[in-house]
Amino acid sequence: MEPVPPAAVAEGRQGHYAGAVSRLVAFGADVGISWGLYLLGLAGLSFAVSLATGRTFSLDKYQLVALGVLVAWEFTYFAYQWSLGGKTLGMAILGIQVVDADGSPVTTRQAVVRTVVFPLSVVAVGLGFVGILVQRERRGWHDRLSGTAVVYSWDARAARLRWLAKQEPVAPRSR
């Protein structure tokens, strides 16, 4: 396995504003996870209905219903996890977290507002995300509208120490 690049994690980053790449990858992971869970849920539902009624069940004929379920599911996925601990599964993997703009834990209201306004950043041809790259506090539209920010929650320094610990077998020191 490729070792952790020491230069990238030479100092602790906990609490620092997270960068665009980490956030984008985390979002990609969340989209993948949430869609995977959605499809898994649909498959489970279809299987249960076919077991109970003996007929096949599919949402293919009900596109609007399927869309409504998907939107509700995505809302639940993001809002619930953000309100719970400030991070989704994707964010947990990338070691980032949503916090209040002043650094305190995010509230349920903020989590809900963030989830509702998040599509705005996407719909506006991604313009809402430009702030993550160029704004001083790396905040996009959805961050500013919900009064939140995204920071690193990962202890990079500990990772570097783990990496160093693995580099050389430690021999007991002779005096």
Add this chain to the structure above:
Amino acid sequence: MSPNPITGRFESMAQAVAERVVALVVASLDVDALVQRGDVDKLVQRVDVDKLVQRVDVDALVERVDVDKLVQRVDVDALVERVDVQRLVGELDMDALVEQTELGAIIAKSTTGVATEVLDVVRAQGVGLDDFFARWTNRVLRRDPSALPVGPGALVPSTTPALPPGRRPSPEVRR
């Protein structure tokens, strides 16, 4: 003393007289005045201190010192209070400590699993790319990274630099 009784008596008298005379002479001497008249510096210069020290039996001297008693007289609390622990810890080379002591083995045993390693690598790559984009954005926007806030006030002190040491923008980047 002489075997001859007459000679012996004379010798005794001479001895007594001599002792008396010496006592009178010494009593009449003003030692302070005598010392003041002497050039003490010159005298000390003539003393071979190295030779003097060589003649001292240090082991015997140390043996006579009651270390326990000496330590008991030390006010350890006052001593510890005067130590700047933060500065001391700050000067510790943690990398070297982990690499060269058994601490590294303990960290490796207790914290390193495959999942941890994978996460460390993914996150470190993310942080590295975040820094890369942040550097170029700052360069393009001609921003001084040290003037940017690194994180929400409640999470990081405002003095922390935005980028790790050695990752300053090129000199042409100005505010």
